[in-house]
Amino acid sequence: MSTTTSTPSGVSRDDLARLTEHWDEPRSLRAWFTTVDHKKIGRRYLVTAGFFFALAGLSAMMMRTQLARPEAGILSPQEYNQLFTMHGTAMIFLFATPMLFGFGNFLVPLMIGARDMAFPRLNAFGYWVFLFAGLFMWASLPLGAAPNNGWFAYAPLSDVRNNPGLHMDVYTLGLLFLGISTTSAAINFIVTALKLRAPGMSLNRVPLFVWAIVATAFMVVFALPALNADNALLFLDRRFGAHFFDPSAGGNVLLWQHLFWIFGHPDVYIIVMPALGIVSAVLPAFTRRGVVGYPLIVLAIVAISVISFGVWVHHMFATGLPQLSYSFFSAASTVITIPSGIQIFAWLATMLLGRLVLRVPLLFVIGFIVTFVLGGFTGAMFALTAFDQQVTDSYFVVAHFHYVLIGGAVFPMLAGLYYWLPKMTGRMYNERLGRWSFWLFFIGMHVTFFPMHLYGLFGMPRRIYTYGGDLGWNVGNLISTVGAYLLGVSLLLVLIGVVHTVRWGRPAPADPWEGDTLEWSAASPPEPYNFPVIPRVHSLHPVWDERTTESITSGATEDRILSDGRRTLFTSELDARPERAVEMPESTFKPLILAGALLVFFVALLLAWYPIAIIAALAVLTTIAAWLWPAHCPDEELGVAS
DSSP states (O other), X not given: OOOOOSOOTTOOHHHHHHHHHHHOOOSSHHHHHHOOOHHHHHHHHHHHHHHHHHHHHHHHHHHHHHHSSTTOOSSOHHHHHHHHHHHHHIIIIIIIHHHHHHHHHHHHHHHHTOXXXXXXXXXXXXXHHHHHHHHHHHTTTTTXXXXXXXXXXXXXXXXXXXXXXXXXXXXXXHHHHHHHHHHHHHHHHHHHHHHOOOTTOOGGGSOHHHHHHHHHHHHHHHHHHHHHHHHHHHHHHHHHOOOTTOGGGTOOHHHHHHHHHHHHHHHHHHHHHHHHHHHHHHHHHHHTSOOTTHHHHHHHHHHXXXXXXXXXXXXXXXXXXXXXXXXXXHHHHHHTHHHHHHHHHHHHHHHHHSOOOOOHHHHHHHHHHHHHHHHHHHHHHHTSHHHHHHHTTBHHHHHHHHHHHIIIIIHHHHHHHHHHXXXXXXXXXXXXXXXXXXXXXXXXXXXXXXXXXXXXXXXXXXXXXXXXXXXXXXXXXXXXXXXXXXXXXXXXXXXXXXXXXXHHOOBOOSOTTOOOSGGGGSOSSOBTTBOSSOOOOOSSSGGGOHHHHHHHHTOOOHHHXXXXXXXXXXXXXXXXXXXXXXXXXXXXXXXXXXXXXXXXXXXXXXXXXXHHHHHHHHHHHHHHHHHHSOOOOSOXXXXXXX
């Protein structure tokens, strides 16, 4: 179960020098803006999503401070509405999915034995759009123009008559802008996983984390158009007098909810699925065995990605739709718990049959299982129409939602952060600091959100900024606020731990955990070209497999070294048989310029500067044309990636 960092036999110093020359990017300001290296872009996703997470967390702290005591006056109703809307919007759209896609950006090429993503420039473009869309939305908060109708933006409360000003225009345009990034990333993951896998990595040898990322990418491609259509229709209603959600003119307010939740419920699994993949990636290293039931987990991932599109109406059980239709969606909401349960039992069996090594990543995995299972119990309760109608729009829903998303996403994210931090930074984290952060996070999570189940059942509605002192909610809200501050301290310790690792951590070996997937056969941090030799995979656990290790260390051949250019290998979709080498693009300003032109376009639309919007649209089209203009390719055997 060990790997090597020595120079593979068959790879000469000249080969390594040529690989470095072609793949390395100079340390300069220009290179910072033009990089297409998936590792650098992945780290930027993680840092940027972490920054937006911190802003959303500070918003939550202010909300909890306001609710700690009855009839508090820390925030006005208008300020509270903007904070809770930005909190939810940022956590869902600017933190959860981008953070997990950041892990995917860094890890998917390494896990499949590739040297970069399939479309490196598209990858860079997706990051810049994500950054600009996030700044576009957060900049509205200090200006008093932030979205203020909840992250779900229900009509008709979001139309221009009930919500004048720029608030919901920022929401619609911001999410349309961000959707460009999410879609481009999803397409990139799909093509990368299908075409860039190392020779021999057939579909039954693909790491579970990669399966989860690809399933998520397919879900994004099919779910996001509904949200984009919803936001485009609302913008047309607000800005140009359309009536898609206006019943007095033949529109329908429930159209918003149908389109939103056709996206919104798959989005829960879009968020959770890569996190579940992280759990499946972390467990083998700390149980010293492969995950039990690999084929069943793959089937469960695929089943969730399909069934999740058939449960959206369980968010609408209180809207007065026909009762017969509720029964079908209630059944689907119950059935989707089965594939999730399969994964839980597989992980438990892995831990029972393995030899546990209790380090910080495994602690967060255990915390995830406990919290996610509790959230799953309340989720099954919501599948019952009668119960859902009783607790809808109460704090019971808030409690369930946070148990699922914090339990199902944030715990695995933190497990993955500690697990791959040595690979990303080349340095080991502080174990004691990591354990403190875990216990404070675990305790803070349950102290914050478990009481919400109770005062939700006692009648406290969600989305209120204050409450009377005689309603019986005082103690529960105070406890939740104390828990929120514990959560804040725990996450501050995580940040301190990351900074400590980068600045003062001891050097990390290539494989400190004796992991089983290919990223642990690369250096820590990986070289710009990832692998001096593209591996030949013979097992589901390639780093534990002697033949795969030999293919890297002593079986190097020229067709897998590919040192005569910035090249990686295309393979067949099913069996990963070598097809041809493909030339990867150099660093360029084009992704940044295109994202900047889109930013100008959306800002101009927001401020109704339509001539400038037209000019920006022309700049977008011109940049795309320059991007796609065919480059001279001296070798007809080579393809050119975007």
